[in-house]
Amino acid sequence: NVADLTGLPDGVPEHFHAQGIEELYPPQAEAVEAGITEGESVVASIPTASGKTFIAELAMLSSVARGGKALYIVPLRALASEKKEEFEEFEQYGVSIGVSTGNYESDGDWLASRDIIVATSEKVDSLVRNGAKWIDDLSCVVADEVHLVNDAHRGPTLEVTLAKLRRVNPDLQTVALSATVGNAGEMADWLDATLVDSTWRPIDLRKGVLYGQALHFDDGTQQELARGNEKETAALVRDTLEDGGSSLVFVNSRRNAEAAAKRLADVTKTHLTDDERRDLLDIADQIRDVSDTETSDDLATAIEKGAAFHHAGLASDHRSLVEDAFRDKLIKVISATPTLAAGVNTPSRRVIVRDWRRYDGDIGGMQPLDVLEVHQMFGRAGRPGLDPHGEAVLIAKSHDELQELFDQYVWADPEPVHSKLAAEPALRTHILATVASGFAGTEEELLDFLERTLYATQTDETGRLETVTQHVLDYLDRNGFLERDDRLRATGLGHRVSQLYLDPMSAAEIIDGLRDADGKPTALGLYHLVSRTPDMYQLYLRSGDRERYTEIAYEREPEFLGHMPSEFEDNAFEDWLSALKTARLLEDWASELDEDRITERYAIGPGDIRGKVETAQWLLNAAERLAAELQRDDAEGIPSATTTAVREARKRVEYGVEEELLDLAGVRNVGRKRARRLYEAGIESRADLREADKSVVLGALRGRKKTAENILENVGRQDPSLDDVEADAETAATSA
Ligand code: ADP
Incomplete structure (x- = not known):
């Protein structure tokens, strides 16, 4: 009983x-x-939406009640604010909450006064590097979605961060929340x-597979789905x-998510009440207000009809509008890439995993998804207290595939997760x-520290970690980031790189590159220089791009810093062109x-x-x-x-303007x-804005009085009123 x-903290059980x-x-x-409420460490490997957050709350709140301080590590920046809002409910019981996002360079000292802090593992890692003192005061850490240690890009940071925190405080209560995996032990x-x-x-x-007209469930039952020539x-x-529920459809690319929403809108539009239609129009307007791009227009058009798409390319305001309207049952279907499965709390009656294969750039072909991932999508099915049960459905294209999908995903156990730490790029940084x-x-x-990682727990390949570590130390030494004699010491430059x-x-x-510039x-x-570093995800080359960007590369060759690879160095040249596309x-x-x-x-x-x-x-700030x-060294x-x-290029990219506009674009709301x-x-400048004829300002701002007054106030004009x-x-005619 929760009351017991x-x-x-007082009042929390009630x-x-x-x-x-x-x-x-x-x-x-x-x-x-x-012993979760008594400071004991727990790994909870349980299905999505089965109350993991509550376990974390028990650990953190009891730790705070004992005078401690808790840290909640989220896997995605987008989830940090969602969790913070959830935890803010406890502020009425005297528990303060802080969220740390953004800038990787600050030490976040203000967080010292907070009882519960929410941050991504990258942010925590950078706070440790920048010597945040409150790290020493932590009594409890929660790692959400800890199975992501399996992820080659983000896993190592989570792993090393946990090892460091546990090193700082050997009594640290560690709570790790995981989807069901094969090796939680x-x-x-x-x-x-x-x-x-x-x-x-x-x-x-209930899990099932649709083949033809028949929906086969894992409990042995079948449902007939009369569908004529309708798509599955x-x-x-x-x-x-028709049963009063909503659906989540998982697909394998953003483009597919957008296309599916468009098609499914034709289904949902005939199932809306007048009230719903009005509310949806209102949401569509809000979507268009956020930005006036084609994507937002497509999204708004789908939403008017009761459908939406959701993927990591959406603006975050768009994402929350979509999630809220889905929870309010206004939007009846969302087609999404798997980001939604990874944590956003949007349960629905039925989950449809339409694409269980995804393009894998490393292999250059389609690959089946991991069981772990598909089960996480499944887990979004069913809202407790609202739906009789949840349903998760895969779609088979042939009779053979029907059996295959049952074996591969419905009956199958999730894979074990494996540390990805022993790879050079990860170890270089860490x-x-x-x-x-x-x-x-x-x-x-150093080796003793690395022994505390999951990698060391899992490997039986002795010597591998030592070998990679030697390579990495050589690299860091050669580039002037650290000095090795009988001790290891970071140079001034090495310290700076770590803090940045x-x-x-x-x-x-x-x-x-900077040394090469004359x-x-x-x-x-x-832009090209920073785009070719491993810290920038470059744009892919699509068909025709190789020719297009090769041409640009020769045209603008004198502008590039550093050596341009020859066309015969195939991979290096491709990378160079991808960076060029990004720079463009x-x-x-x-x-x-x-x-x-x-x-x-x-x-x-x-x-x-x-x-x-x-x-x-x-990256440009880091370059500066x-x-x-x-200069110093x-x-x-x-x-x-x-x-x-470098500074000018950074400001121009920050505001998205030519040099002549830098002064004006820096004014708030401009x-x-x-x-x-x-x-x-x-x-042409802030000074002009303070002096200019008000009617001209208003004309240039298309007659929007509120906006214009606001801007005049922000620039410090004496009397900003435009009454x-x-x-x-x-002016109005020209600026229209
Ligand atoms: P997870 O983090 O595992 O995905 P959540 O912690 O978000 O799942 O829980 C899903 C929902 O279940 C939340 O709305 C939460 O309030 C509710 N919940 C959690 N524990 C209980 C409980 N013991 N009794 C009733 N509802 C609960």
Whole structure:
């Protein structure tokens, strides 16, 4: 009984009770028995939506009640604010919450006053590197979605971060939440934790496969699905709707998600009440308000009819509008890429896994998804208390495939997860950081530290870690990031690289490039330099791109910093061109090309532009700091003209404008489009804006009084009121 729980802050058990959480779910009861409210470490490997968050809350709240401090590690930045909002409910019981996102360089000292802190593993890693003092005060850490240690890109950071936190405080309560995996026991061994391993779910889940007209379920039953010449997915969605439920459709690419939403909107539009139609129109308007790109227009059009798509290319405001409207049952179907399965809390009556294969760039072909992933999608089926049961359905194209899908996904157990730490790129970053932040002062200490990782728990390949570690130490030494004699010491440059959260290889590339620059490098040259570092996800080359960008490469060859590979070095040349494509996107953005034109030209979403822009900003800022560090350290130095060029290129990409607009675009609420309109009307700077004729300002801002007043206020104008001002007609006409 939840009311009987002890060790929590006053009022919290009653709060849970009022929320309808009266009895512990069986896995939660197991966690309590294991001592979750008494500081004991637990690995909970249980299905999606079976109350894992509650287990975490028990651990964190009881730890805070004992005077401690808790950290909740989320796998995605997008989830940090969602979790923070959830935990803010406890502020009324005197528990303070902080979320740490953004900038990888700050030490986040203000977080010292918070009881519960939410952050991504990358952010925690960078806070440790920057010496945040409150890290020493942590008494409890929760790692959400810990099975992601299996992920080659993000897993190693989570693994090393947990090892560091446990090194700082050997008594740290560690709670790891995992989807059901094949080897949760190994994770419990690694973290010295009690294992709670369960397949219990609060709502029954029926799993099945559709083939032809028949839906075959794992309990042996069958349902006839009369579908004429309707496509499988459409028929399943319609069938759910007729039963008063909504559906989630998982597909394998963003483009497919968008196309499916468009088609499925034709199904949902005939199942809406007048009220729903009105509310949906309202949401569609809000979507169009966020940005006026083709993607948002497509999304709005689908939403008007009761359908939506969801993928990582969406702006985050779009994502939350879609998720909320789906929870409110206004949107009847979402077609999504698997990001939605990974944590966003959007249960639905029926889950349809339409694509169980995905394109794998490393192999160059379609690959079946992991069981673990498909089961996580399945787990989104069924809303406790609202649906009689959840249903998860795969679609077979042949009779053979029907059996295959049952064997491969319905009956199959999820795979074990394996550490990806022993790869050079991962160790390059983490070894430098481990040495720079004082966790190891000798090679022996370093290996001893690495022994605390999951990798060491799992491997029986003796010597592998030592060998890779030697390679990495050589690399770091050769590039001037650390010194090795009988001790290991990070150089000034090495410390800087670690604090900037750069992959050392990115830093080496940037330093070489900056040294190569004579005179003032161009923006494209600098964008290309940062785009070819391993810290930038480059755009793919599509058909025709190789020719297109080869041509540009020769045309603009003098602008590039560093050596351009020859066309005969196939892979290196391809990479160079991918970086060029990425750099061109940044250049287009900084040359004020419309967002819409950019998304079209590069076949990406508006959220992707943001992502590239933010990464470029971070890397150019890092380049500036590295230049300053070299100035200090090294007789050769970097000429100041180069540093100035880097700063300008960074500002241009930050605001998405030409140089002449930098002053104006920096004013709050102005932005790239309005800055250009003001400039065209003869208002070229902040100073101009403070002096200019108000009717001209208003005309340039298309007669929007609120916006104009706001901007005038932000720029510090004495009397910003536009009460009796009319927009100047000529300016208004030009800026329209
Ligand atoms: P998970 O984190 O495992 O995906 P959540 O913790 O978000 O799942 O739980 C899913 C839902 O179940 C939440 O709405 C939560 O309030 C509810 N819930 C959790 N534990 C209980 C309980 N013991 N009794 C009733 N509802 C619960």
